[in-house]
Amino acid sequence: MMRVTMRQLQVFEAVARLRSYSRAADEIHVAQPTVSKQIRLLHEEIGLPLIELIGKKVFLTQAGEELYATCSAWLDSWGRFEQTIADLKGLKQGRLSIAAVTTTKYFMPRMLGPFCSQYPGIDISLEVVNRDRLLERMAQNQDDLYVMGIPPEDISTQSEPFLENPLVVLAPQFHPLVAKRNIQFAEIAHEQFILREHGSGTRLAVEKVFEERGFPLRVKMELGSNEAIKQAVAGGLGLSVLSKSTLNLDATQRDIAILDVDGFPIKRYWYLVRPRDKQLSVVAKTFMEFLKQHIDLLNPYGSR
């Protein structure tokens, strides 16, 4: 590439447009000889005259016309680029890509809603995937933020809790313990449980509690879906422990109930996770701020 500088093109464009060196100099706020010099340099660099002075009138040669067209187009597209950048900075535009584990689908949409309406120019994509898929996406840096219940140990990530995620004991509506308060842990320990598969965050937490209390965990059934588990519980197949998020909050669940067991709800949190050295986009930063400010309003459990 020739050693042409942007400044030279900018000066040339002004001269070509205004058909005058001195007016161009005025417009750019430099002295007239500076303009002369830039044009001369440009002309030497390109190897063809670009401008003709007949009398004192400025004419463009054919090469000059070509260059004028080229750099007008360039200035134009650079202008659009600058505008885009300004928009990105000003949040008038942008994309926010979030990947979240399946269970979050019960509340994430409601948290995104207000953010959407506050920044209508921002496109949001929420990928709801299982934990493994999410870790894959994170490894490939496919999203801005990740939401999960148990942040990876991996030191190459950083995470912070942003929302409570209590685990509650679920029983069928007509289970004998439903009406009882302050149920002892031992009272449910011998029950059959329906739980998510090994490796699931919830399962992990339940196993830990049983171990701490010194009871064996009797898993009658492993199901891959929270909805299926709720159906199973409702059908009287056993008890379960699930994130409270999975319960429909508005339409009170009619066929299953939460047991008031000692040690429950297990206090857990939802975490915002991101690669350690990933510098967040302005949009992502803003979203995190937004969450912190609105969490009280949004926190369905209100107990912050």
Added chain:
Amino acid sequence: MMRVTMRQLQVFEAVARLRSYSRAADEIHVAQPTVSKQIRLLHEEIGLPLIELIGKKVFLTQAGEELYATCSAWLDSWGRFEQTIADLKGLKQGRLSIAAVTTTKYFMPRMLGPFCSQYPGIDISLEVVNRDRLLERMAQNQDDLYVMGIPPEDISTQSEPFLENPLVVLAPQFHPLVAKRNIQFAEIAHEQFILREHGSGTRLAVEKVFEERGFPLRVKMELGSNEAIKQAVAGGLGLSVLSKSTLNLDATQRDIAILDVDGFPIKRYWYLVRPRDKQLSVVAKTFMEFLKQHIDLLNPYGSR
């Protein structure tokens, strides 16, 4: 405009394309830290990160994608521009605009033909206009070259003769002098003449000769067209003096003849004229060279 340099964009483009700093450094033939620095400068200038390094992998942020698109397009259009310039220099492309006085229409086309075929990429425009119109065009710098019989006195032009332009005396085919050789000037001086209007170059030259010889010029008829004059001469209305160019060379003119008068043909030339400080385009220069080299072949009078 931000203080972004082309070099920075070039480096960025390479990094974005190759997804690697060190490979980009190789491609551009600089050390790797140089690339790091350029990217850092760009990033500081724009105010948003453009590149993300997750592990050692290069990812583009949204702003980075925008910039990549922008400067890819730019490099592309600059490449086309450079190609155009190269073509112009190499005469693979270009425009040659010539304005010439009316009489040249008898020979200019034949001179342009061979040039056209040698440089097929060059578009040629030949404007055939009267002298006044031609001077106007010259004042407005509308063409590359101008052809006329009498270059303007104006010092702001330069001109050079390139082709003979003999003025000959024409008589009707059956005029008594047609057969005679070495006719004395006095023998035709009393004849009636049919000439172009005042201000025409030919008219000027004729008047001058008559004055030098001390004879009054008797103009019977003024006509604005060479063709009309030839018709008038053929019709026996009088003699005339015209550029030999106006006679059809191939189909020998049957109804008018050239008289072999003392002092004729008046030696005149066709001139290539251009504004003094106009720098000729490569195409125009080449055309002038071409004319000089081919003039012997082209010169219909062969008497160079």
Added chain:
DNA sequence: GAAAACCATACCCTTCTGGCTATGATTTTG
């Protein structure tokens, strides 16, 4: 014809660019 406008040239100066080497931290690879 005088004044004003316009561009070119010469010369000088400051700042910024682009580039290098050396070195260190981290990641990836073998």
Added chain:
DNA sequence: CAAAATCATAGCCAGAAGGGTATGGTTTTC
């Protein structure tokens, strides 16, 4: 786990780039 690859940082330097003033020659304008 050691070696290789990859990028960041720091510090240094030469030269390019950008800009200014002074001045002079033309052209245009009044």
